[in-house]
Amino acid sequence: MAWQRVASISEIDADGVLGVDVDGSPVALYRLGNEVFATAGICTHALALLSDGFVEDGKIECPLHQGQFDIRSGKALCAPVTEDLRTYAVKLDGNDVCIDMERPAANAAPGSNAGDAIRTAAQEKKADGRKIAGSNMQSDESLTQRYVWPAEGLTRIPDWVYTDQTIYEREVEKIFHGRTWNYVALECEVPKAGDFIRSNVGPTPVVVVRADDGSINVFENRCSHRAAEFCRELSGNVKEFVCPYHQWSYDLQGNLAGVPFRRGVDGKGGMPADFDSSQHGLHQLNVKSHRGVVFASYARDMESFEDYLGPEVLKEFEATFDGRKPTLLGYYRHTLPGNWKLYHENLKDPYHATLLHTFLVTFGLLVAGNRSLMLADATGRHGVMASAKSERKSVSSDAKKEMRAYREGMSLAEPRFMDFVEEFDSPWSVTMATIWPNLIIQREMNTLGVRQIVPTGPHEFIMKWTMFGFEGDDEEMTRHRLRQGNLMGPAGFLGLEDNEAIKFVQDGMQHVPGGQHLVKLDPAVAAGTSESLISEASIRAMYRHWRVEMGL
Amino acid sequence: MDDSVLTRDHARAPAALDTRLESLLLHHEIEAFNARYAQALDEQRLADWTEMFTDDARYVVLSRENFDRGLPVGLIYCDSKRMIHDRAFALTETSMFAPRYLRHFIANLVVLSAEINGTVKSRANYVVLQVLFDRPDATLHQVGVYYDVFRREGGALKLAERRCVYDNLLVPNALCIPV
Numbered sequence: 001m002a003w004q005r006v007a008s009i010s011e012i013d014a015d016g017v018l019g020v021d022v023d024g025s026p027v028a029l030y031r032l033g034n035e036v037f038a039t040a041g042i043c044t045h046a047l048a049l050l051s052d053g054f055v056e057d058g059k060i061e062c063p064l065h066q067g068q069f070d071i072r073s074g075k076a077l078c079a080p081v082t083e084d085l086r087t088y089a090v091k092l093d094g095n096d097v098c099i100d101m102e103r104p105a106a107n108a109a110p111g112s113n114a115g116d117a118i119r120t121a122a123q124e125k126k127a128d129g130r131k132i133a134g135s136n137m138q139s140d141e142s143l144t145q146r147y148v149w150p151a152e153g154l155t156r157i158p159d160w161v162y163t164d165q166t167i168y169e170r171e172v173e174k175i176f177h178g179r180t181w182n183y184v185a186l187e188c189e190v191p192k193a194g195d196f197i198r199s200n201v202g203p204t205p206v207v208v209v210r211a212d213d214g215s216i217n218v219f220e221n222r223c224s225h226r227a228a229e230f231c232r233e234l235s236g237n238v239k240e241f242v243c244p245y246h247q248w249s250y251d252l253q254g255n256l257a258g259v260p261f262r263r264g265v266d267g268k269g270g271m272p273a274d275f276d277s278s279q280h281g282l283h284q285l286n287v288k289s290h291r292g293v294v295f296a297s298y299a300r301d302m303e304s305f306e307d308y309l310g311p312e313v314l315k316e317f318e319a320t321f322d323g324r325k326p327t328l329l330g331y332y333r334h335t336l337p338g339n340w341k342l343y344h345e346n347l348k349d350p351y352h353a354t355l356l357h358t359f360l361v362t363f364g365l366l367v368a369g370n371r372s373l374m375l376a377d378a379t380g381r382h383g384v385m386a387s388a389k390s391e392r393k394s395v396s397s398d399a400k401k402e403m404r405a406y407r408e409g410m411s412l413a414e415p416r417f418m419d420f421v422e423e424f425d426s427p428w429s430v431t432m433a434t435i436w437p438n439l440i441i442q443r444e445m446n447t448l449g450v451r452q453i454v455p456t457g458p459h460e461f462i463m464k465w466t467m468f469g470f471e472g473d474d475e476e477m478t479r480h481r482l483r484q485g486n487l488m489g490p491a492g493f494l495g496l497e498d499n500e501a502i503k504f505v506q507d508g509m510q511h512v513p514g515g516q517h518l519v520k521l522d523p524a525v526a527a528g529t530s531e532s533l534i535s536e537a538s539i540r541a542m543y544r545h546w547r548v549e550m551g552l
Numbered sequence: 553m554d555d556s557v558l559t560r561d562h563a564r565a566p567a568a569l570d571t572r573l574e575s576l577l578l579h580h581e582i583e584a585f586n587a588r589y590a591q592a593l594d595e596q597r598l599a600d601w602t603e604m605f606t607d608d609a610r611y612v613v614l615s616r617e618n619f620d621r622g623l624p625v626g627l628i629y630c631d632s633k634r635m636i637h638d639r640a641f642a643l644t645e646t647s648m649f650a651p652r653y654l655r656h657f658i659a660n661l662v663v664l665s666a667e668i669n670g671t672v673k674s675r676a677n678y679v680v681l682q683v684l685f686d687r688p689d690a691t692l693h694q695v696g697v698y699y700d701v702f703r704r705e706g707g708a709l710k711l712a713e714r715r716c717v718y719d720n721l722l723v724p725n726a727l728c729i730p731v
Contacts, residue, residue, distance in 0.1 A: 234617060330618040330625025334723035358646040413634035413641075462722060467625045482629045486639070491613065491627035491727035493642050499726040500649045 003091065003098040009036060010095060017060060019051025022101060026051075027088065029097060030071045032058055037071050038090045038099045044076065044083035075109035083513045084109045143170070147552050150516055154527055154540040159515040161543075162339035162506065167550075168458040174549055175437050176202025176455070181288060181295040181308050183439035183452050184208050184218055186466055188292060188326045189235065194252065197235040200454040201285065201296055202438070207231045207241070208294060211252040216289060218296040219254040219282035241282075254282035291321035293450070309435065310377035316384045316433055319426040320443045324470035329481065332465040334490040336499050338506035340438075340453050340461040341546070346498055347432045347440060348383045348538035350374050351521060356501055359493040362410050365389065365418060373428075376528045380541030381436035381549075387533075389420050389429035389445065417483045420445040436545075444494075446477075447484040459506060465489055575663065582674055582702065583661055585709050590656035593729055598640035601730065606703055606710045607633045613716040613731055616696070627727055639730065649728040653683040654693070656731065670704035671712070678716070680731050682724075694718045694731055 004022070012018045012031040019041055020027050026041025028050040039060070041050055048064035055061075059068045059077060067081030074085035087105035091098050147167065150156035160167060176182060184199040185208040196209035198221060205221040223230045223243040230243035240257060241250045249258040256277045264270025285296040288305045295305060306314055336343070346352065350372060354361050372387040412418065420429050423446065433441040440451040448469065454462040465488070469481050488495045509515055522535030527544050530537040585604070592601040605611065612626040630636045657679045664673040675697055682693035696718035703712045716731045 235621075328623065330621075330623030331615065332625070332627060332723070333615070333617075333721055334725060336725055356648060358648070359642055362642075362646050410645075413637045414632060417635060417638070478624070479631065482624055482626070483631065483635065485625060485629055486635070489627055490723040490725065493647065496726040496728055497648045500728075503725055504650070 003100050005093070005096045005098050006038075007097045008095050009092065009097055012036065012097070015055050017051050017053065017055050019049055022099070025101070027099065027101075028060065029090075029099075030055060030060065032071060036090050036092060036097050037105060038088040038097075039069070039071065039074050039105075040086040040088075043067060043081065044085055045081045050085075070109070072105065073107050073109040074105070144552060149547065149552065154543055155518065155520045157517040157519060157539075157543060159509045159512065159517070161546075162341065163458050163509050165458055167552075168455070170550060172202045172204075172455070174551070175546075177204070177298045178549065179297070179299045179302060180437050181297050181302065181305055181435075182437065183293065183435065183450065184296045185216075185294040186292060186326055186328065186450065186468060187216065187289060187294060188328050188468065189466070190216065192237065194237045194239060195235075196231070196238060198231055198233070200452070201298065203455050205229055206285065206296065208296075209238075209241075209252050215253075216287055216294055217253050218285045218287050218294070220285075222283065223248055224256065224280045224282060225259075250282055254284045256280045256282075291318060291323070292326050293317075293321060309382060310379070312375055313377045313382045313384060313433065313435070316375070316386070316426075316431055317435070317441065319424055319428075320431065320433070320441055320448065322424060324472060326448075326468040327471055327473070329467040329469055329478070331467070332463075332489040334463055334499070335460060336463055336502060337460050338502035339458055340455040341542075342502045342505055343440070343451075343453060343461070343463070343498075344383075344434045344436075344542060345539050346502060347385055347434050348374065348376075348542060349536060350385050350387075350533040351535065352501070353385075353387075353533065356497050357494045359487075363412055363418070370533075371427075372531070372533050374530045374533070374535055374538050376538045376541040380527060380538075380543075380545040383434045383538045383542070385430075385432040385434075385538075386428040387430050388427060414483075416480075417486065418445075419480070421477070421480065436542075442488060444487055445484060446481050447488055448481065449488065463490075575666075578666055578672065579661065579663055581709060582663065582672070582676075583658075585702075586658040586661065586676060590658055593656050593731070594654055596654075596729060598644055598730075602633065602637050602640045604711055605633050605636050605714075606705060606712045609633050609636065609711055610713045610715075611636050611711070611730070612714075613718065613727070615721070616717055616719045617721065619715075619717045627723065628730060643729065647728065649726060651685045652728065653685070654729050655681045655690075657681075658698070672700075672702040672709070674698075674700050674702065676700070678731065691724060692720070693724060694727070695720055696731070 006020050006022055006027065007018060007029055012029050014031055016031060018029045020029060026049060028039050028041045030037045043050055043062040043064065045067050046064055048062050050060050050062060052063040053061050058071050060071050061068045065080050068077040069075060069081065069085045070077060074087040076082055076084050087108040088099045088101055089103040089105055147160060150158055182201045184201065184206060185197055189197050190208060190210040193210055193212045196207055199206050199208050206218050207221045208216060208218050210216050221229050221231050223245065225246060225248050228243050228245045230241060247260045248256065251257050259271060262271050285298060286300055286302055288295045290305050309317060370387050375384040375386065429445050431443045435441065438453040442449040442451060449465050449467040452464045454464065456462060467485060469478055487493050490496060490499055519536040519539050522530050522532055522537050525535065525537035527540035528537055589604055611628065611630040613628040614626040618625055628639060630639060658676050661674060661676040664675060666672045678696055678698055680694040681690045683690045696716055699715040699717065700711060701713040702709045
């Protein structure tokens with residue numbers, strides 16, 4: 001970027017501050033003696049305009065909490081500000097004050113670039129949504145300059161991966177709306193023609209409906225006329241969809257069927273004569289169903305679902321969806337105040353299983369010595385955490401010593417709730433498959449569920465669990481699945497702990513600029529499949545893939 | 553009130569008045585039970601909470617969505633007091649969650665039926681507010697309806713079934729203490 005004129009020197013009071021808007025970014029200009037300086041216009045602490053603040057002895061004091069910065073260097077001088085202020089190079093051309101947004105001031109503080117860059121990017125994004133959505137080469141380049149991965153490589157994950165709005169919006173564009181198969185439903189939720197459920201692809205609301213020919217269609221829940229989210233019921237059965245606002249109607253394939261007063265009234269008004277209904281259907285997504293599990297994609301030319309999963313993960317998928325027909329048992333839905341990727345990571349992190357979930361260890365159900373596998377596909381995006389149940393007597397004294405939670409003599413009053421009824425052709429009693437980007441397939445012994453991630457921003461997502469059994473389950477098997485369901489979900493003995501732990505991680509990233517996570521366990525595997533539970537190699541594999549998908 | 557009127561009414565219809573008194577007493581007895589129940593959970597005395605159920609009790613927390621559609625999945629699903637005991641024991645001894653205060657409010661009790669053998673069916677609205685120790689606000693954690701079946705054991709009411717049907721679609725993060 002080049003020099004640009006932003007003000008006339010006469011507009012800035014001596015020893016004063018002037019706020020200006022440069023391409024949507026607030027900038028503060030200061031006049032100290034005969035010199036002019038420029039910094040970012042918003043305090044690094046809270047959302048306050050520095051141009052409303054006070055200049056004294058070469059310092060700017062924020063009007064909101066009285067934090068101070070050195071005007072020449074941007075350096076943060078006193079509490080509560082800790083992060084330096086971004087500075088811009090200034091030159092005077094006669095009376096014109098010119099600044100270069102890409103260049104810091106000559107005596108900028110060393111820390112005044114990295115942290116502030118994120119905020120500036122977010123502001124730019126806010127000022128002009130098309131800049132990043134359009135993803136021209138220039139903005140991609142500036143993103144890679146702003147979001148720099150730590151030099152240590154995949155053993156570190158910077159906090160901005162989880163906390164930044166610009167990164168989140170890019171994820172929606174590049175991942176959820178990109179070249180991915182997104183889980184949207186189980187076929188058993190829409191068994192008959194006209195049956196529908198509401199679902200999401202990333203954050204975007206969609207409707208999943210079975211048409212008269214038996215096909216399953218997925219389209220945006222957004223009227224092509226005025227964008228109304230027309231389908232308001234969570235599930236139901238319809239002959240057609242009618243938007244309540246202006247009664248535009250759509251068939252079960254999403255085609256526009258009727259526009260009221262299309263030809264106007266009394267020869268006046270109405271749509272133009274060349275209005276073509278076929279061009280104004282609902283936005284339809286590419287749909288693929290595999291063994292009763294329905295996926296959708298914004299990409300028209302997606303690879304096949306089988307290729308997308310890869311042979312090893314497909315095998316585990318088909319071990320759970322083994323050809324029996326799933327039956328719907330019900331839903332859990334909850335919010336989780338953490339970044340959506342932390343949920344994938346939690347299930348690519350077998351290390352936590354025996355340490356966080358003391359329930360498992362207390363009752364001798366899982367210990368670090370159990371036979372296990374942490375599988376990653378060739379790309380690193382999918383994974384399967386697998387373990388085989390051991391009998392209580394097999395807990396070795398070494399393993400017990402490792403885990404403070406193991407206590408002799410503790411037992412359940414209703415131990416059959418933890419029984420494993422063999423029903424799968426698999427060496428594993430527990431598998432948790434993470435299917436990129438929004439699906440977890442839970443096979444926790446006999447309690448079965450699919451979990452759909454619906455991101456709502458960098459700091460929160462919604463999780464929808466659809467619990468199922470199989471046709472042919474007798475009443476006792478269904479009861480058993482329901483009893484074992486106490487392990488999972490937002491009130492489950494394991495599930496509630498996962499949700500709390502993920503919330504704690506997101507909490508830990510607030511107000512700590514420049515933070516990084518450490519994921520170094522199991523150095524023998526750089527990134528990928530590991531047979532050890534004490535490993536983070538699958539998390540590293542996921543970020544190897546994420547960085548490619550995000551171009552970062 | 554004029555005592556003679558009451559006496560006269562009583563003399564005319566003693567059975568009717570007894571019924572009214574009985575229903576008043578039963579209503580009061582259930583309200584007192586619910587208040588003790590709320591207090592046990594508020595104070596996180598889960599062993600005491602367990603003792604408010606009969607041995608064959610069912611205790612289920614499920615969403616309005618599942619309840620209305622006849623889907624059986626519950627956030628908590630206990631079909632015996634043994635499972636209620638395990639729930640209380642595990643939450644007390646093994647579960648990790650952030651410290652919190654909870655307040656359970658139970659209101660709008662309606663006694664639906666009272667049978668000769670002491671079985672009483674009733675429903676009541678409930679609200680659970682939650683305060684995390686390190687956050688300034690109380691949040692509405694759950695709002696719903698109890699569908700209850702009480703039975704008498706040794707003269708005292710106990711829950712033979714409590715189905716907690718919550719209306720809020722999304723559980724805020726985690727349900728750590730029963731409702």
